[in-house]
Amino acid sequence: MMEMEIGQRLRLVRTRANLSQRQLAAKTGVTNSTISLIEAGHTNPSVGALKRILDGIPIGLSEFFAIEATPEPSPFYAAEDLVEIGKGKISFRQVGQDMAGSTLQILKERYAPGADTGRVPLVHDGEEGGVVISGRLEVTVDDERRILGPGDAYRFSSRRPHRFRAVGSEPCEVISACTPPTF
Incomplete structure (x- = not known):
């Protein structure tokens, strides 16, 4: 110890x-x-x-x-260390294991063609943002809708109703962050 x-x-x-x-x-x-x-x-x-x-x-x-001392976790994560927290046609691979006490959540998201977060818009406390790496992602925030491609980004208050949907025939990959952690 x-x-x-x-x-x-x-x-x-x-x-x-x-x-x-x-x-x-x-x-x-x-x-x-x-x-x-x-x-x-x-x-x-x-x-x-x-x-x-x-x-x-x-x-x-x-x-x-x-209270016993526990070593600080490593600040580095290999691709295979990312934790899968998604299901179905959407993969959410989280950077880090335990989000308890964390104020930031980082995800590598992958949407199969046509996959979406559901008809009911998401609403929660905090902020979120992301950058599209590949494919095309339709992002709806309130009544505003945009189709984003590689290099395009979004950022908004998560209290605003929002949803995400992959458009086109190829998967969409996004690197995102939200605070506080949502999942």
């Missing part, structure tokens, strides 16, 4: 709680600069100060110190 410093633990639990240093400082009355110094390993807090900071997350001292 790798030993984790207090600053590393604090950064880990703060980011898991989706809090910025400023947000945590505002919730706890501990200055942003103090939280930054602790996370950088430049200072160690007193037990009382640490308890006050952790109450803002919230997490107890025993749970905080029970």
